[in-house]
Amino acid sequence: MTPAARLAAAIDIVNAIAADRRPASEVLKEWGRGHRFAGSGDRAAIAALVYDVERRKASSAFLMGAEEGRALALGALKLARGLDVAAIAALCDGSRFAPAPLSEDERQRLETGSLDGAPAHVAGDYPEWLDTGLAAVFGEARAAEGQALAERAPLDLRVNTLKADPAKATEALAHLNPSATDWSPLALRIGFEADGKAHSLTAEPAFIKGQVEIQDEGSQIAAILAAPPRGGQVLDLCAGGGGKTLELAALMDNAGQLYAYDSDMRRLAPIHERLQRAGVRNVQVRTPRKAADVIGDLEGRMDLVLVDAPCTGTGTWRRNPDAKWRIRPGALAERQRDQIEVLDAAVRFVKPGGRIAYVTCSLLDEENGGQIRAFLARHPDFHVVPVEDTVLALGERGIRLKQAALVSPEGLLLTPRRTGTDGFFVSVLARAA
Numbered sequence: 001m002t003p004a005a006r007l008a009a010a011i012d013i014v015n016a017i018a019a020d021r022r023p024a025s026e027v028l029k030e031w032g033r034g035h036r037f038a039g040s041g042d043r044a045a046i047a048a049l050v051y052d053v054e055r056r057k058a059s060s061a062f063l064m065g066a067e068e069g070r071a072l073a074l075g076a077l078k079l080a081r082g083l084d085v086a087a088i089a090a091l092c093d094g095s096r097f098a099p100a101p102l103s104e105d106e107r108q109r110l111e112t113g114s115l116d117g118a119p120a121h122v123a124g125d126y127p128e129w130l131d132t133g134l135a136a137v138f139g140e141a142r143a144a145e146g147q148a149l150a151e152r153a154p155l156d157l158r159v160n161t162l163k164a165d166p167a168k169a170t171e172a173l174a175h176l177n178p179s180a181t182d183w184s185p186l187a188l189r190i191g192f193e194a195d196g197k198a199h200s201l202t203a204e205p206a207f208i209k210g211q212v213e214i215q216d217e218g219s220q221i222a223a224i225l226a227a228p229p230r231g232g233q234v235l236d237l238c239a240g241g242g243g244k245t246l247e248l249a250a251l252m253d254n255a256g257q258l259y260a261y262d263s264d265m266r267r268l269a270p271i272h273e274r275l276q277r278a279g280v281r282n283v284q285v286r287t288p289r290k291a292a293d294v295i296g297d298l299e300g301r302m303d304l305v306l307v308d309a310p311c312t313g314t315g316t317w318r319r320n321p322d323a324k325w326r327i328r329p330g331a332l333a334e335r336q337r338d339q340i341e342v343l344d345a346a347v348r349f350v351k352p353g354g355r356i357a358y359v360t361c362s363l364l365d366e367e368n369g370g371q372i373r374a375f376l377a378r379h380p381d382f383h384v385v386p387v388e389d390t391v392l393a394l395g396e397r398g399i400r401l402k403q404a405a406l407v408s409p410e411g412l413l414l415t416p417r418r419t420g421t422d423g424f425f426v427s428v429l430a431r432a433a
């Protein structure tokens with residue numbers, strides 16, 4: 001397919017995403033099934049374009065004065081890809097399979113239009129109803145935070161110290177130019193390709209051998225700050241597919257006992273294969289069984305319970321740019337109820353003097369500091385471990401991290417703008433001894 005035909009396809013797909021309110025990944029898959037002539041290179045380029053359009057929907061609509069797919073795609077070519085009007089016009093030459101030529105109005109907007117005077121939710125490309133919530137956390141910086149969340153995310157890897165060290169993993173992946181990052185000593189970062197296409201890391205021998213895992217640096221930091229004690233008893237209460245379980249096991253050096261539970265057995269399923277690949281030996285997976293209390297025996301015994309809570313995922317918009325336009329107030333209320341339930345459930349497992357590490361990938365106070373304040377009111381035998389103590393798990397880097405992150409009395413918030421990571425909130429709560 002020509003670049004122009006790919007653009008025309010992306011415009012159709014963006015229109016379909018908006019019409020059906022369905023995830024971009026589903027619509028892209030369906031499009032691929034219906035257009036067998038498109039090769040894998042075409043599909044990857046179209047997907048990258050669609051995601052770039054989704055990143056900048058609000059600002060593109062403002063720039064172009066219209067909301068349909070064509071306007072959004074033209075706006076994104078300028079705002080997300082930095083193309084000038086001549087380059088955009090060359091893609092819209094009206095030939096067979098290409099989008100129609102630019103109108104005079106489109107040409108002018110692309111040439112001289114700007115985001116001057118745009119409200120914060122437009123300049124920051126997030127849904128208007130979240131403006132109050134983001135203003136409460138970031139104040140005047142909310143548009144800039146939104147812009148950073150609208151950028152593409154690099155591919156972050158975590159070196160699995162049970163099988164490799166950063167030098168060995170760097171050597172194995174040298175052809176991808178991995179670089180070290182600012183905070184996590186376990187992280188290797190791989191920049192994106194110029195056209196936004198993803199690397200197929202899962203085909204790399206270093207991945208297949210379990211030397212590296214795909215994990216955003218923010219997520220890596222969250223597990224490090226949870227500080228699982230070597231030789232201790234740890235429960236990962238919302239283990240899901242095991243991203244943080246694997247890291248906790250490595251941080252514990254395969255010693256002590258780590259229990260992995262999730263109320264949804266389908267989410268937990270991939271963990272078995274991942275644990276094997278990573279060479280983890282100190283994890284017991286506890287799969288839920290209808291009414292049976294499969295973790296009842298852990299009551300009052302844990303040094304640490306990690307609550308990697310279900311949340312709106314507002315901190316991960318770089319990786320799921322279409323998700324930000326689908327999120328609804330009802331979903332936020334539902335996640336808040338889940339968070340209360342899982343935080344309260346965690347309490348019974350914590351031994352006196354033990355800790356809960358509460359983590360979300362949300363930026364909203366309702367899911368972060370607000371949940372912690374309400375928790376402390378319900379459970380006065382807990383207190384927040386001060387952030388200056390929590391960051392010591394990262395040594396010298398932790399002191400710098402505290403300066404870069406947004407620190408509140410309840411915990412620490414990482415954001416793409418502040419720390420170059422996905423958005424993550426971490427709060428450590430200690431139980432009276």
Ligand SMILES: C[S@@+](CC[C@H](N)C(=O)[O-])C[C@H]1O[C@@H](n2cnc3c(N)ncnc32)[C@H](O)[C@@H]1O
Nearest residue numbers: 238239240242243244262263264267308309310
């Ligand atoms: C953010 S995800 C976990 C991601 C995972 N820890 C990782 O690092 O890959 C949140 C998980 O919480 C689980 N969950 C929701 N409510 C729960 C509950 N009451 N008890 C245990 N798990 C719960 C969900 O099924 C979901 O898998």
